[in-house]
Amino acid sequence: xxxxxxxxxxxxxxxxxxxxxxxxxxxxxxxxxxxxxxxxxxxxxxxxxxxxxxxxxxxxxxxxxxxxxxxxxxxxxxxxxxxxxxxxxxxxxxxxxxxxxxxxxxxxxxxxxxxxxxxxxxxxxxxxxxxxxxxxxxxxxxxxxxxxxxxxxxxxxxxxxxxxxxxxxxxxxxxxxxxxxxxxxxxxxxxxxxxxxxxx
Numbered sequence: 001x002x003x004x005x006x007x008x009x010x011x012x013x014x015x016x017x018x019x020x021x022x023x024x025x026x027x028x029x030x031x032x033x034x035x036x037x038x039x040x041x042x043x044x045x046x047x048x049x050x051x052x053x054x055x056x057x058x059x060x061x062x063x064x065x066x067x068x069x070x071x072x073x074x075x076x077x078x079x080x081x082x083x084x085x086x087x088x089x090x091x092x093x094x095x096x097x098x099x100x101x102x103x104x105x106x107x108x109x110x111x112x113x114x115x116x117x118x119x120x121x122x123x124x125x126x127x128x129x130x131x132x133x134x135x136x137x138x139x140x141x142x143x144x145x146x147x148x149x150x151x152x153x154x155x156x157x158x159x160x161x162x163x164x165x166x167x168x169x170x171x172x173x174x175x176x177x178x179x180x181x182x183x184x185x186x187x188x189x190x191x192x193x194x195x196x197x198x199x200x
Contacts, residue, residue: 053135057176058146058175062077062078062107074104078104078172082108085112085194089143090116097118101122152164170199174191
């Protein structure tokens, strides 16, 4: 847990393009007199569209109850995991939190959203490519709460590394941290959080 807390502040810093981002001064005495030198491009202009987000975090919902079958909420362990997520990211500069409309994802996102004073935004899990485009176009850091099948698919749509499928029966502790690079690449760090009671 301590290791994760130490890593996250660095991962959630805005992606830099090198240097301070201040405009470069016009060359001194290196050009013809009277020439109007164009303004140096801003850092934002140098960033490709994929790099507008500084970090995108993804988790599967926490442990779900067996009933009701159509829309179960969280078990006591799931509630504990959702609270652990809120403690872990409660001081992180998260700007937006996304969830599907199921009880289990909303109850996973809820404690962190309350801690940060954010409204949970809904997304359509049948259009992950569209969500990926929205995420990478939004400045800041964002959390997406999904499901065992949609979370790796969204990581893939964002250009990250899935590290294999999520085990449906017991794997609720993955925390993906995706960091866009200025060259259009997507760095992926896979962390674990919360109780490990379900691991075989």
